[in-house]
Amino acid sequence: MFYREAGDFKTSYREDSQTFPIKFDRLRFYAVLAIAFGVIPLFINDYWANAVAVPFLIYAIAAIGLNILVGYAGQVSLGTGGFMAVGAYAVYKLMTAFPEVSVFIHVLLAGGITALVGVLFGLPSLRIKGFYLAVATLAAQFFLVWLFNKVPWFYNYSASGQINAPDRTIFGVFVTGAQTSATAKYMFCLVMLTIVAVLARNLTRGTIGRKWMAIRDMDIAAEIIGVNPLTTKMTAFAVSSFFIGIAGALFFAVYLGAAEVGESFGIQKSFLILFMVIIGGLGSIFGSFAGAAFLVLLPVFLKNVLVGMLGWPTDLAAHIELMIVGALIVIFLIAEPHGLAQLWRVAKEKLRLWPFPH
């Protein structure tokens, strides 16, 4: 009834090619933005920011990044944790070397540095595909973690090998360090996520995105119709790593404040983000959000229900939580192999016909 194209007349090319062609969708999108920017910051407290909102926003950025590589360009990567580490260490070195430059610029530069590293490790993708590429990126993961552990220059020769985010401000408001308010952390990550999501959405529906998808669907056919595999694959690696680098930088500087490469950016992180992308839905920006939300919120929710409400022992709750999350992942993938994004798509199709399905 409300959700339909009919009656929504487009009178210019610009209107015709907008991201959300359905009016209801468009309004919903603006409503989400208004709530995220206008309402949540007024109510957010330290617990909600640090346990729920900030990790969700950061993982969503990382998931969008990985989704571009895996979901849109079809290049399997297990190096996400390593690339996030590049972003984190890059922002750390930049923050400590150039304290007078805004941290916003540092985060973007850290993304740029990660993009370069990503392109370097993406070079093998020109020769190898599928599982073999996964192994090559796995090597990147282990090499990068080893590198940041081994070379003291990266952690400014600190005794413990830890990196600690110094206090930095944007417009006089602390965004890193301990004095940061919940609102500032949340807003900084939200602004970054919004930029990244809008950018990703527009890249994927333009020429570049179509090239990525052509390579994903059949690389030989794509090459025959004139898609250059070198530039296409390299741009996929570069854009993907740029986003993942931003996520890593925010993860260290805004969320954790102190990090240790093996623990924060280990192979588990690569898998976690890959799971987000798979559960959320490959080749979908919305899917990246849904996957990140599922894997960040569900454990916190279960923990609060089992320990906080039911009063179970913490160890029992932690084990049950793993089992429930695992079972839900399997059930979701059996019910809908294309992820949460596909569920959303089906729901939208149904809504279009509602209330007269015939």
Next chain:
Amino acid sequence: MKKTFTALAAAAIAATVAAPAMADLTVPNLSYRTGPYAANGIPYADGFNDYFTLLNERDGGIGGEKVVVPECETAYNTEKGVECYEATKGDGALAYNPLSTGITYQLIPKVTADQHVLYTPGYGRTSAANGKVFEWVFNYPANYWDGASIIVKYLTEKAGGSLSGKKVALVYHNSAYGKEPIRTLEELAKKDGFELELLPVDHPGQEQKSQWLQIRRNKPDYVIMYGWGVMNQVAIQEAVNIKYPMENFVGIWWSGSENDVKPAGDGANGYTTISFHSTGMDFPVYADLKQYVHDAGKGAGAGDQVGTMLYSRGVYAAMIISEAIRKAQEVHGTSAVTPAQVRDGFEQLDLTEARLTELGLPGFAQPITATCADHGGPGSAKMFQWNAASGQWDAASDWIQSDAELIDMLVAEDSAAFAAENNIAERCN
């Protein structure tokens, strides 16, 4: 479907908003009973909880106020640790004891901003011993560098007075924790003329074949270990496998629990560890623990860890925190103390031998006199050797004092760097 979703959403909001009721005295226990570090996390958490249960059951709390110890599972993971901290800090938490160096590094800036006490006995950031810079962090009675220095002293004595020309290998957890002693050991190697070999083991530490192959080939005279969790058991088993002489294999206090040596059976006999408190059941407090806690069915966990090395350490940490709270109540003349008042309690703590005897723990630990500048304590510890036949840790030395001159110099250097990085002005002047 829609109904379930609404119900779920409502439950989600209720669950995340619901906060535990305000307690009189809240001391959260950020523990880990799952994951690769659980074997060491469980006894510590049990000891910590049991001691506070004892105070509640026997004395009615501290100064008439009941102590509530909400437990939060961190799995030794920094992200979960941060979540636990944020979830508990609103309830007026008096002191945090996360039993993880990684989480400690996360929390140091946070507790400083939020004004909570962080108590990290024998772990965490070593230079927090300097109270001039670290106002809210305490790590007495001893720290990692004290541990390294005492182990080297013990080995020097064992080697007949000099380590000159000897080879010492350090097997360490490749994290902030394991890297902490390197700087001190390097200094000591220069000073005492021994050769130091570094062998990092990556988290979680189940894979150590190459490190022990290297030890087998290079034949170091002594091996020092800074390990934790499953890494300890694997290392001790590997040492047994290559027939490394166990009495030359020394672990820091985090690598010396019954759960670490027992899997290696008789082969682990003679393995040496260090500890800043005594262990075993020969303390009067255990009679009370039995009467008020275990026999009353109020013990934490499965109750099979009582009297072990790490259980004793949990008791130690709980005892210090409770004594600091008591001191705060005394200083401020109120029983319902705030986190800021508890900080004063920690800073003015004067734990005497007489007081330890009163608590039913005579000779359990070294007396501590904290000051505004000194958050690091006496820095002395004892060596213990594993007796596989009796299944007990036998004391292998008396209290040994660390090389205070060297440690103080390194602490001053590191804390000055931290102060400069974070624009902290020195206190206590």
